[in-house]
Amino acid sequence: MAIATEKLIADLQSSFGSALSNFEQPYGLLTFQTNKDSIIPVLKYLNENEEYRFRFLTDVCAVHYPATKELAVVYHVQSMENNFRVRIKVFIPESNPKIPTATVLYESANWQERETYDFYGVLFEGHPNLKRILNVDDMVAFPLRKEHPLEDPNRIDKNDTYFGR
Amino acid sequence: MAHIQLGNDSLEKETTTLNLGPTHPATHGVFQNVLEMDGERIVSAVSTIGYIHRAFEKIAEHRPYYQITPLTDRLNYCSSPINNFGWHLTVEKLLNIETPKRVDYMRIIIMELARISDHLICNGILGVDTGAFTGFLYLMQERENIYEIYEEICGARLTTNFGRVGGFERDFNDIAILKIKKFLATFPTVMKSFEDLFNRNRIFIDRTVGVGAISAEKALNYGFTGPCLRATGVDYDVRTANPYSSYNEFDFEIPVGTNGDTYDRYLVRNEEIWQSLRLIEQALAKMEKEPKGIFHADVPAYYLPEKQDVYANMESLIYHFKIVMGEVDMPKGELYNAVEGGNGELGFYLISEGGRSPYRLHFRRPCFIIYQAFAEIAKGSLLSDAIVTMSSLNVIAGELDA
Numbered sequence: 001m002a003i004a005t006e007k008l009i010a011d012l013q014s015s016f017g018s019a020l021s022n023f024e025q026p027y028g029l030l031t032f033q034t035n036k037d038s039i040i041p042v043l044k045y046l047n048e049n050e051e052y053r054f055r056f057l058t059d060v061c062a063v064h065y066p067a068t069k070e071l072a073v074v075y076h077v078q079s080m081e082n083n084f085r086v087r088i089k090v091f092i093p094e095s096n097p098k099i100p101t102a103t104v105l106y107e108s109a110n111w112q113e114r115e116t117y118d119f120y121g122v123l124f125e126g127h128p129n130l131k132r133i134l135n136v137d138d139m140v141a142f143p144l145r146k147e148h149p150l151e152d153p154n155r156i157d158k159n160d161t162y163f164g165r
Numbered sequence: 166m167a168h169i170q171l172g173n174d175s176l177e178k179e180t181t182t183l184n185l186g187p188t189h190p191a192t193h194g195v196f197q198n199v200l201e202m203d204g205e206r207i208v209s210a211v212s213t214i215g216y217i218h219r220a221f222e223k224i225a226e227h228r229p230y231y232q233i234t235p236l237t238d239r240l241n242y243c244s245s246p247i248n249n250f251g252w253h254l255t256v257e258k259l260l261n262i263e264t265p266k267r268v269d270y271m272r273i274i275i276m277e278l279a280r281i282s283d284h285l286i287c288n289g290i291l292g293v294d295t296g297a298f299t300g301f302l303y304l305m306q307e308r309e310n311i312y313e314i315y316e317e318i319c320g321a322r323l324t325t326n327f328g329r330v331g332g333f334e335r336d337f338n339d340i341a342i343l344k345i346k347k348f349l350a351t352f353p354t355v356m357k358s359f360e361d362l363f364n365r366n367r368i369f370i371d372r373t374v375g376v377g378a379i380s381a382e383k384a385l386n387y388g389f390t391g392p393c394l395r396a397t398g399v400d401y402d403v404r405t406a407n408p409y410s411s412y413n414e415f416d417f418e419i420p421v422g423t424n425g426d427t428y429d430r431y432l433v434r435n436e437e438i439w440q441s442l443r444l445i446e447q448a449l450a451k452m453e454k455e456p457k458g459i460f461h462a463d464v465p466a467y468y469l470p471e472k473q474d475v476y477a478n479m480e481s482l483i484y485h486f487k488i489v490m491g492e493v494d495m496p497k498g499e500l501y502n503a504v505e506g507g508n509g510e511l512g513f514y515l516i517s518e519g520g521r522s523p524y525r526l527h528f529r530r531p532c533f534i535i536y537q538a539f540a541e542i543a544k545g546s547l548l549s550d551a552i553v554t555m556s557s558l559n560v561i562a563g564e565l566d567a
Binding site for chain 1: 214215218220222223224226227258259383385386387388399401406407498499500501503510512514516524525527529533534536537538566567
């Protein structure tokens with residue numbers, strides 16, 4: 001059974017209206033934006049809808065956009081029965097990076113959200129154990145944010161200016 | 166530990182905290198489990214990971230695309246070629262490069278060899294963890310043969326840095342083809358004797374049946390993919406769900422289990438090895454029908470030219486310089502591309518804003534996602550069963566930490 005993209009978009013829009021925006025399909029993958037209040041209802045709708053059955057959370061990660069001082073939390077969900085993927089983005093301000101946790105729906109969100117917190121400082125509200133996971137516990141920075149340098153800026157033994165790093 | 170409530174029937178006066186890892190021979194990698202033990206039974210487990218975190222996602226934001234291939238080597242280092250080709254396929258999708266059929270078949274041969282070597286290690290070591298060393302030694306020799314094939318084609322063995330964007334750096338030579346054919350001829354006998362040793366072995370069955378079981382629903386909720394998911398009975402495989410690299414032209418089956426326990430995971434992996442052999446045979450036959458000497462797509466802006474052309478030909482020199490210095494501008498785009506790795510769906514989420522390096526690259530590492538279920542699976546089981554479970558989940562530290 002295949003999902004008709006137009007029908008899915010229409011169904012989502014009739015359920016959530018203006019909370020969803022920027023529908024596009026880069027490289028054939030349906031992508032849209034929503035806000036932090038609607039993300040869990042949207043995921044829940046996709047998960048529990050008997051026709052679509054997006055029961056599988058493939059991936060959670062974040063992207064930093066320093067120009068607009070925003071963080072994008074990106075969810076990839078997948079319907080294995082229909083072999084269909086959807087990407088959902090939520091933009092949250094860098095100054096108040098809070099978003100509700102998806103662990104209420106998917107156990108797999110647990111570590112993926114911890115990883116996202118670890119690297120971007122996204123605070124998943126309601127997460128059972130929001131601690132750093134890959135970096136050391138006493139680290140203060142969020143290393144995948146763009147302002148964080150790749151290497152210790154105090155080093156003088158390496159000069160990579162010519163290689164554009 | 167005061168916060169742990171012991172069962173009424175427990176003979177112990179208090180629980181014991183046991184550090185399993187970070188360097189423990191049974192974890193096969195650097196990660197730690199802090200276990201609360203009631204005698205020999207696990208009351209709770211807390212996994213600590215990140216011991217070999219190398220910040221690949223950060224490094225990738227500063228490297229030209231071709232320099233990211235060696236980073237992917239070090240994710241699941243038991244099957245590096247799959248990671249390499251997964252990355253190349255992602256970049257090719259970004260650039261809309263269509264690879265020649267022969268390249269697809271060559272890739273399938275290498276990817277399936279990698280899958281075999283990955284599963285061999287997992288199942289061999291599962292034997293070691295249950296106390297049977299012999300099978301492991303049988304299989305190590307076969308892994309060695311696979312590594313010799315890699316060596317013949319790309320010069321490396323473990324962290325292979327296989328191929329390039331667009332194809333391979335060189336064609337399979339005659340010795341490589343011979344070695345592949347020899348492997349196809351000799352390996353089934355060894356695999357058969359390995360299966361004979363284990364499949365109906367009383368001790369092995371006692372140690373694995375019903376151990377570390379997980380239901381299909383739970384496995385999906387935990388984000389399982391790959392053999393661990395298929396052992397629960399869900400026939401999800403990226404190779405058939407979203408075929409890449411011409412997998413759709415091949416005739417192979419997706420083995421599934423029923424209980425999702427350690428024994429099923431073992432059987433699924435074994436059966437996948439047989440299916441991989443079928444795939445290699447078919448790919449080799451298809452490859453020989455294709456015109457010889459084609460081993461890369463014709464994309465001079467992204468594929469390094471032959472060295473002799475660089476010295477003799479102005480255009481090649483320019484391309485060589487631009488590629489090596491990372492001065493090739495990539496198109497803008499955002500995509501998610503997945504391949505079926507040794508442990509499951511290995512995804513690459515790539516955002517390119519133009520320029521020499523990705524704006525963002527995220528690796529969806531199957532191990533990382535699967536391993537979070539370990540605490541729940543291990544709860545209430547014996548320590549020795551937990552070790553067997555961990556072994557059959559095939560947790561590779563490199564893929565866990567990225």
